[in-house]
Amino acid sequence: MTKHVSPVPQDQTFRAEVLSGLKADRKFLSSKWLYDDVGSHLFEAITELDAYYPTRTEFTILKENARQYARLPGARGAMVELGSGSSRKTDLLLGTFQDLSVYMPVDISANHLKEAGERVRRAYPSLAVIPVTADFTQPLGNLPLLPELPVLVFFPGSTIGNFERSEAAALLQRIRDAMPGASMIVGVDRPKSEDILVTAYDDPAGITAAFNQNLLQRINRELGASIDLQSFTHKAIWNAAESRVEMHLVSLKDQDVEIGGETISFRQDETIHTENSHKYDEKAFAEIADEGGWRILGQDTDKDGLFSVYTLQAV
Numbered sequence: 001m002t003k004h005v006s007p008v009p010q011d012q013t014f015r016a017e018v019l020s021g022l023k024a025d026r027k028f029l030s031s032k033w034l035y036d037d038v039g040s041h042l043f044e045a046i047t048e049l050d051a052y053y054p055t056r057t058e059f060t061i062l063k064e065n066a067r068q069y070a071r072l073p074g075a076r077g078a079m080v081e082l083g084s085g086s087s088r089k090t091d092l093l094l095g096t097f098q099d100l101s102v103y104m105p106v107d108i109s110a111n112h113l114k115e116a117g118e119r120v121r122r123a124y125p126s127l128a129v130i131p132v133t134a135d136f137t138q139p140l141g142n143l144p145l146l147p148e149l150p151v152l153v154f155f156p157g158s159t160i161g162n163f164e165r166s167e168a169a170a171l172l173q174r175i176r177d178a179m180p181g182a183s184m185i186v187g188v189d190r191p192k193s194e195d196i197l198v199t200a201y202d203d204p205a206g207i208t209a210a211f212n213q214n215l216l217q218r219i220n221r222e223l224g225a226s227i228d229l230q231s232f233t234h235k236a237i238w239n240a241a242e243s244r245v246e247m248h249l250v251s252l253k254d255q256d257v258e259i260g261g262e263t264i265s266f267r268q269d270e271t272i273h274t275e276n277s278h279k280y281d282e283k284a285f286a287e288i289a290d291e292g293g294w295r296i297l298g299q300d301t302d303k304d305g306l307f308s309v310y311t312l313q314a315v
């Protein structure tokens, strides 16, 4: 059974955040709202694309180092995966972590989480699989963990890159406070050429564009809005000063849109900023980890230095 840890994202929260984000001087929506059922399946399609190097690169690093990660204390206790999605990368670890007793995937996308949890339960019948629907930007103190089991946090996908430095450090701090003494395996994407980066977030097949546009469809579906999808286009840009790829939805004309009973005006070329994917090098990530209260145990990377997987210990 899937557990719901308060606060579970509610329709009211979605409505309130959409309206406040679209009324801001620079319109924005949190990237967490990209992941409804449709968005989660589109994200899975993105991970299969040639252009999207992070998934296959992180996969290789995890595969090469799984035996080493099995020596972390939590690998014999409970593994809590944050933003678990399809749990496909988890398979690599679960196959190696023979003595793990609990697997707790945590994700905001409830149905996708449930499907992934059922698949893992079937594949590893002796493991206690406890999916938790939760928003990890909220306090994590309610996770149903047993105090006697050491905890390993698994945080792949460079999801930490969706946060600005101070937010990422604050998130690491909240994780440490909720799971004192834990160790962590965290995937972090690294800076690289603008070409590779922008293509990864604006692929030729248009899957990332569909993923971004789905947020407008979600607003139509869940808030009874009538946004004309043809009047917004997907844009991915490399913001060198902030070391991040930004995704935007650009209004192609001046328009007024009814959303949740309110009228929101867009100017032509005005954008809704929907996602940041920060690329953190060693120095930047070391500062974030340190500020968040974690000591770096090691860093593993691929032969081309595209992506890093860090092991951390809460201090």
Ligand SMILES: C[S@@+](CC[C@H](N)C(=O)[O-])C[C@H]1O[C@@H](n2cnc3c(N)ncnc32)[C@H](O)[C@@H]1O
Pocket (backbone or CB within 6 Å): 031, 032, 035, 040, 043, 047, 055, 082, 083, 084, 085, 086, 087, 089, 106, 107, 108, 109, 134, 135, 136, 137, 156, 157, 158, 159
């Ligand atoms: C970049 S995807 C990574 C998925 C998977 N871990 C991987 O490595 O391919 C981000 C994942 O985090 C989840 N997510 C995003 N924001 C979240 C939040 N605030 N709370 C919980 N889950 C969140 C999404 O539903 C999605 O599954």
